[in-house]
Amino acid sequence: MTASVPVALAGTALLAQGRNALTPASAALIAFPLSVAGTVLMLPVWYLCRALPVYSTSLPRLLLTHAGGALLTGLTGAYLGGALARLVDSARPGSGIASAYVAQSAGVTAAGGLVYLLAVSFHYVLLGVEATRRAEQQSMELSILAREAELRALRAQVHPHFLFNSLNSISALVSLEPLRAREMCVLLAEFFRQTLALGEKPGVTLEEELAVARTYLAIEGLRLGARLSVEEAVEDAARNCRVPPLLLQPLVENAIRHGIATRPEGGVLRIEARADGARLRIRVENPFDPDAPPRPGAGVGLANVRRRLLAGYGDRAQIDAERGPERFRVAIAMPADVV
């Protein structure tokens, strides 16, 4: 409605100039009601604009429709203006407003068309803004969905073979060493409970991650026996730092599958973490057999961790994998956010 005020002022000025000009007062008398009526009439044009989106409507159709709309609006405005002028004329006979208006009706028609075109552009801008906002929201929802899907996929990727091998070990231990079989059942349940809980959270502490890794390694220890030994060197300051969930798990799993398990004699898996000032530094290190048969799936877990660090921290986090002649080392440096 407020938009009708500047339109009315412009209309008054238009009617009050030229050779057969109306007096400013009578010009305003016609221009104001006409502008209010015009702005109200322009509101439904919104629907027309929405039905004819700029980018997906053919240009001739767009031009033709809106040219028609402008003409219609102009003529309607001029007609209504004439009716108003006659009304004022009959109320104040002899003012000559009606005859003076006739001379201005072409200008009013043009002004009406212009108002229509202004309204159309305004609506299109609004529609554009709305579309942008919707797209932004959609992409945000999509990225959240993608993150959840990735985490689900990650959990799925971690488990099946590990689960089948562990169940096979339980099957073996049941008759030979019942107590260890029972221990393995409990560890397996603990591991699944921990990973399921972690997957629900956006961020966890390093200590929570280490707890999952310890359970996992205890299970692998029952399978691999003396071949696996674990060293953990973690500073207390690092334990409370926030990390993405299941950050450590794929690295530890790789260290076993592509490292310790490729060596008949096994080896030491070392996990280090320290927080020096603003940086959290995590290191997972393991020996491997350089002549081992290649196992499928190499690099998937590492790529996954890299992608999630990048998504969460951008260039504030780094991950480096270093393949020595017989040792593999993954080093992560990221912001030390204490929870």
Place this chain on the structure above:
Amino acid sequence: MRVLIVDDEAPARALLREMLSAEPEVEIVGEAATGLEAVKAAGQLAPDAVFLDIEMPKLDGFEVLELLDPSVAVVFVTAYDSHALRAFEVHAVDYVLKPYRAERLREALIRARGRVGDRPDASVLARAARPAGQYARRVVVKDGGHIHVIPVERLDYAQAQDDYVALRTEGRTVLKAQTLGALEASLDPSLFVRVHRSFLVRLDRIRTLEPYGKNDHVAILADATRVPVSREGYARLRQLLE
């Protein structure tokens, strides 16, 4: 039936031993914890059947199968169902998924008894014993009691010699019971070129090509070996080098 058990995990071996030893006609002749041990043990113990894990240190299950005598029945026992198709291509008699029931192993035993000695020769196996669409990354050879694992990066060239191929690697020659065609089929054709009916050469080992006689050429390798290049071989080389 003489059975060899191969798995790198002690509990997995114990389970196989427990279930198989309960079968009346089974005699467990040994256990192995790596692929290398498995091939050696099979050579010494001459088992009728091998119960074989796939992911193991040193040699994987498929590489072990390739080096076993074709008369030995192989039953794969693994947690990975993704290798099943490959397993049947290399004529494993059965593919048992962990964990399993005693009845399932009994079934595998019955199949092993019926299919002993029913395996094609090693060259067919070598071709099938790798994931579809992938080329071999290493060549395994059993040479008496010795097992050679040659990564394809270290294979300079191979020469056909009757029913064998002579593999040239790091200054020594290893003989493998395989045809040159079968070896060629298992290797990446962008790395290895059949330059002659009897020669397959690793492309990046070739230093220079010299004309030889009227139509032929000779390739001079990095270690100064001279390898004959036929007219067809020369055309293949030119195509790859362009």
